[in-house]
Amino acid sequence: MNVRTKDLTEKNFDDLRGICKGCIYWENPELFESEAEHGHAVMEKRNWFIKTLKQFGTCGKIVYDGEKPIGFAQYGPASALPNTLRYESGPPSQVESGAVFLSCLFIWDEAYRRKGIGITLLKNIIEDLRKGGFKAIETFARKGSANNCSGPLELCTKLGFYVKRNINKEFPLVRLDI
Numbered sequence: 761m762n763v764r765t766k767d768l769t770e771k772n773f774d775d776l777r778g779i780c781k782g783c784i785y786w787e788n789p790e791l792f793e794s795e796a797e798h799g800h801a802v803m804e805k806r807n808w809f810i811k812t813l814k815q816f817g818t819c820g821k822i823v824y825d826g827e828k829p830i831g832f833a834q835y836g837p838a839s840a841l842p843n844t845l846r847y848e849s850g851p852p853s854q855v856e857s858g859a860v861f862l863s864c865l866f867i868w869d870e871a872y873r874r875k876g877i878g879i880t881l882l883k884n885i886i887e888d889l890r891k892g893g894f895k896a897i898e899t900f901a902r903k904g905s906a907n908n909c910s911g912p913l914e915l916c917t918k919l920g921f922y923v924k925r926n927i928n929k930e931f932p933l934v935r936l937d938i
Contacts, residue, residue: 761825763877765884768820768832770813773806775822775829777868781805785909786834786841786863812836816855818888823867823881831867833881835860835889835897847900848928858895859935865899865911878915886919890938897938898924900931 766772774781782801784792787808791801812819819836822829837855838844841863845851853859865882867873889897901913901921916934926932 761875763823763825763830763880765821765823765881767818768809768822768834770810772822773809775824776832777829780832780864780866780868783864783909784808786843789843789846792843808840812840816840817892821881821885823877825872830869830872831877831881832864833862833866833885834864835862835885837861838898844900847931847933849900849925849931849933852898852900852933853896853935855894858893860889860894860897862897862899862910864909865915866909878911879918882911882915882919886936886938895938896935898933898935900928901934903930903932 782805784801784804788804791804809820816836820832820834823831838852838861839854841861844861852861862885865878867878886897899910899916901911901916903913913932913934919936921934921936923932924935
């Protein structure tokens with residue numbers, strides 16, 4: 761394997777695969793719930809990404825094996841991700857306090873899972889946030905399952921995340937102080 765991580769940009773946005781390319785669960789929950797057609801959702805996702813990129817800076821990464829995209833991570837201010845307010849274990853801290861919210865960390869192909877790629881991707885994000893002067897990263901991690909867009913709790917705890925709020929027993933809010 762030749763695994764490398766790149767910032768998500770307008771040029772490589774189309775490398776997003778499957779559901780991640782048009783998933784607007786975090787960015788626009790009303791449109792997501794209306795089950796809009798995929799093409800419209802992709803346009804909404806791209807628009808959100810461009811707006812957030814201009815206001816916040818880098819807000820996503822794609823991980824590749826050679827030239828093949830194999831995973832994705834998305835993060836940014838919780839205020840730009842309104843669905844974070846719906847979670848019982850929330851709300852996450854705001855960017856004004858130095859915290860960033862990780863809304864997605866997903867390795868698409870199961871053949872690439874459990875090989876340390878998700879940890880490498882998350883470490884890359886943490887290092888960029890540290891260099892950017894951020895103080896913490898938070899996410900709703902899922903207990904007992906890798907099939908969750910923001911990643912499994914076990915992956916987060918390996919890197920030192922701790923449970924900040926555990927009202928929803930399946931999706932606690934976890935935090936890593938950086």
